[in-house]
Amino acid sequence: MDRAGTPVGDDRAVIRDFEAADQDAVRELVLAGLRERWGDAYDPTFNPDLDDIAAEYVRQGAEVIVADLDGAIVACGMVVVLPDGRGQIRRVSVDEGHRRQGLGRRIVGELIERARRREMGELIVRADTPWTSALELYRSCGFDELGQDDVDTHFSLRL
Numbered sequence: 001m002d003r004a005g006t007p008v009g010d011d012r013a014v015i016r017d018f019e020a021a022d023q024d025a026v027r028e029l030v031l032a033g034l035r036e037r038w039g040d041a042y043d044p045t046f047n048p049d050l051d052d053i054a055a056e057y058v059r060q061g062a063e064v065i066v067a068d069l070d071g072a073i074v075a076c077g078m079v080v081v082l083p084d085g086r087g088q089i090r091r092v093s094v095d096e097g098h099r100r101q102g103l104g105r106r107i108v109g110e111l112i113e114r115a116r117r118r119e120m121g122e123l124i125v126r127a128d129t130p131w132t133s134a135l136e137l138y139r140s141c142g143f144d145e146l147g148q149d150d151v152d153t154h155f156s157l158r159l
Contacts, residue, residue: 012069012070013067013068013069013074013075013098013103013106014067014068014069015065015066015067015068015106015107015110016065016066016068017063017064017065017066018053018054018057018058018064018065018066018076018078020054022053022066022073023052023053023054025066025072025073026050026053026064026066026073026076027050027051027053029073029074029075029076029093029095030047030050030076030091030093031044031047031050032093032095032096033093033094033096034047036096037128037131050091057078057080060080061080061081062078062079062080062081063078063079063111063114063115063118064076064077064078065077065078065107065110065111065114067094067103067106067107069098072095073095074094074095074097074098074103075092075093075094075095075098075103075104075106075107076091076092076093076107077089077090077091077092077093077107077108077110077111078090078091078092078111079111079114079115079120079123081118081120082124085120085121086120086121086122086123086124087111087115087118087120087122087123087124088123088124088125089108089111089123089124089125090125092104092107092108092111092134092137094107099133104137105137105140105141108137108138108141109141111123112141112142112157112159115159116159120159121158121159122156122157122158122159123143123156123157123159124146124154124155124156124157125138125143125154125155126152126153126154126155127152127153127155128151128152128153129148129149129150129151129152129153135153138155139155141157142157143155143156143157144156144157
């Protein structure tokens with residue numbers, strides 16, 4: 001839903017919890033986005049957390065979700081619980097062929113709802129400053145910008 005409560009995104013995609021069988025598809029989805037973003041500077045060894053998402057995130061209490069469209073994973077994201085009780089959104093990614101359809105907003109919206117249910121007082125997220133579509137996504141979902149430099153932009157949402 002957008003700020004006015006209007007449904008957004010391709011409603012054929014089902015937002016659901018990550019399952020072990022999703023491991024390879026989610027890893028490739030996130031890495032494809034990173035390859036696209038970083039081009040020649042991309043180094044997959046910087047992302048060992050994606051080698052076992054269940055162990056790195058799910059078993060540690062994170063909410064990991066996917067958008068499943070006819071058996072294909074087309075978007076994903078997660079909320080990690082920080083030691084201070086806040087949540088941090090990580091690894092939001094949408095397949096290149098399914099962008100601009102509201103799936104990113106649906107993923108972020110679901111992560112916000114899950115954080116509320118878990119009574120997190122605040123969600124934070126860091127996005128690459130040059131990645132303007134990501135910055136616009138978080139702004140459109142109600143996040144406040146806390147600061148920005150040439151590398152990162154930091155956002156917060158009080159729940």
